[in-house]
Amino acid sequence: METNTVQIIELLSLEARSASFYMTIGATRNEGRTECVLEIDEPTYIQLVAVNPSDGERIRLSLHPKWDPYRQIYYSMVIKVNGDFNETLYFTCSEFYMDQLKRLKEDDDTVYHPMEAARQPAVETSAAPKAKKQAARVWRRGPFALKLAIFTLLAAAVMMGMEGKLLSDTQHAMNPPVNAAELAVRQDNVDSSQEQAAPVAAANKKEPLQVSQTVLNASPESEERQLYERLRIDADKFTYGLPKGYVALTFDDGPSVYTKQIVDILTEEKVAASFLFVGKKAQQYPDAVAYADEQGMSIGNHSWDHTKLTAHNQKSYKTNIHKANKTLEATTKEPVTIFRPPYGAINAALAANVLDEDMKVLMWNRDPEDWKADKPEDILRYFHKVDPSGGIYVLHEKAATVEALPDIIQYLKDQQLTFIIFN
Incomplete structure (x- = not known):
């Protein structure tokens, strides 16, 4: 095993400031756990907001995004853990996001942002309406935002109604599906x-x-x-x-x-x-x-x-x-x-x-x-x-x-x- 290899990353918060987007993570390495802030791109940020509404769960991020050759997109997943229950949700991501994870895994400290960034007001992600408001603000950000909003709507059409619950911490977690033809938006707990x-x-x-x-x-x-x-x-x-x-x-x-x-x-x-x-x-x-x-x-x-x-x-x-x-x-x-x-x-x-x-x-x-x-x-x-x-x-x-x-x-x-x- 390489020195200080990242083994697990946990999503702690998501933030949007001006034209920049960040996620605060806890990274568990061979030598212990640290918290840091990574910059991410806007499309991946919006996808994470869509799947991240949280009711107190711990949220693990996959370290291994994949390429879907059928939809011609990259995708990754979050695993929400609450007691003995967990669920896996999918989101589309970018090459920039993948590169950030790669640099994190390689312990490239130039990818980190100061922890002060994590102390700025974060975008709340505890409820779906808040995610919708964040997505709605995209329309006011110019031509790039318009393209992104159209992309998000098309992705939502593909993902609607599909919920991704995959095998987790055992032999069935060895290889999650390579194709994300039916990406998950979220999987609600039901009483x-x-x-x-x-x-x-x-x-x-x-x-x-x-x-x-x-x-x-x-x-x-x-x-x-x-x-x-x-x-x-x-x-x-x-x-x-x-x-x-x-x-x-x-x-x-x-x-x-x-x-x-x-x-x-x-x-x-x-x-x-x-x-x-x-x-x-x-x-x-x-x-x-x-x-x-x-x-x-x-x-x-x-x-x-x-x-x-x-x-x-x-x-x-x-x-x-x-x-x-x-x-x-x-x-x-x-x-x-x-x-x-x-x-x-x-x-x-x-x-x-x-x-x-x-x-x-x-x-x-x-x-x-x-x-x-x-x-x-x-x-x-x-x-x-x-x-x-x-x-x-x-x-x-x-x-x-x-x-x-x-x-x-x-x-x-x-x-x-x-x-x-x-x-």
């Missing part, structure tokens, strides 16, 4: 105990799906409708979230001894989920794959062996994905059309290979981190803290999740949401 049926229904009023059809899996003699729809997702972008009024449960890393139990619970509740199966496990549990398929669940590819595909060459991951498809299709007798990369790690070359296999990339924007939960209450707590509308939840096949699943489904039903599975 469901204070919600009444009518306000919930109004808040979760459905937005139109682009392409969907109702799925009716009830027996011919039954007139009961299933409480879910099937959505054909786009091939030219990654799917991170859903419109308001919809929700999706997805299960990674199976099949397993728990697959049938999960499917039975879903079927009994007249909903469905999407299962992203690992090819190697599908070879071990072919009956579980067949059972999920027969009950109308959506079956997707989660690689052959859950390896980090972007760490391998193109020939290697092409073989990996194709082998998983062949194993799954041998059981379902249907083409596999959905792919989720292990750890969310994907790049342009891998995405192109997924398209070559006639599949589409399905990501997620809600992560209860059930894979590390010991008790069902730990999983349920997450569902009650976030707005589920528009969410694609990533879950895993384990005992605590099975135990929590009936309560999860009932909670989502109480929010007047329509369940979605994917084509």
Whole structure:
């Protein structure tokens, strides 16, 4: 490890003075923690204001912004931590911002500004209306500001309704998604105990799906409708979230001894989920794959062996994905059309290979981190803290999740949401 390497940066405040913009950060290095002020550009500042409204959370900034080759933008993320709950939100950023972080990591003290800057009146970011006022002031700053405001509005159109909850401090945090096709604006905590049926229904009023059809899996003699729809997702972008009024449960890393139990619970509740199966496990549990398929669940590819595909060459991951498809299709007798990369790690070359296999990339924007939960209450707590509308939840096949699943489904039903599975 290099001497005095920056390991963590925490956002303490944002400030705007005249035509300059600053963020005060706490930087944790090998040799201890220091506070300093960095200058940032106006577009990145406005993006941070949009995702930063805080209710006392600690706010960590990613040290590793990324390039989205599809949208042709740089993006990064903030992680809000409040007790045992955390959420990850995305924002677009500039090359200047990336260069400032690089100089910070290299311990270049010329990037710092005096701490007196941090003592100037800061732009308050504790509520969304204040962020809107700050954004509105941009219109009075001349031609550059006008261009920036237009950019911000276009970015907001892309980001609207999409919330980025990624895996955090474990193996699933190894590689956050490289594509930010559905950037997050913010993810509000919800106290469901204070919600009444009518306000919930109004808040979760459905937005139109682009392409969907109702799925009716009830027996011919039954007139009961299933409480879910099937959505054909786009091939030219990654799917991170859903419109308001919809929700999706997805299960990674199976099949397993728990697959049938999960499917039975879903079927009994007249909903469905999407299962992203690992090819190697599908070879071990072919009956579980067949059972999920027969009950109308959506079956997707989660690689052959859950390896980090972007760490391998193109020939290697092409073989990996194709082998998983062949194993799954041998059981379902249907083409596999959905792919989720292990750890969310994907790049342009891998995405192109997924398209070559006639599949589409399905990501997620809600992560209860059930894979590390010991008790069902730990999983349920997450569902009650976030707005589920528009969410694609990533879950895993384990005992605590099975135990929590009936309560999860009932909670989502109480929010007047329509369940979605994917084509």
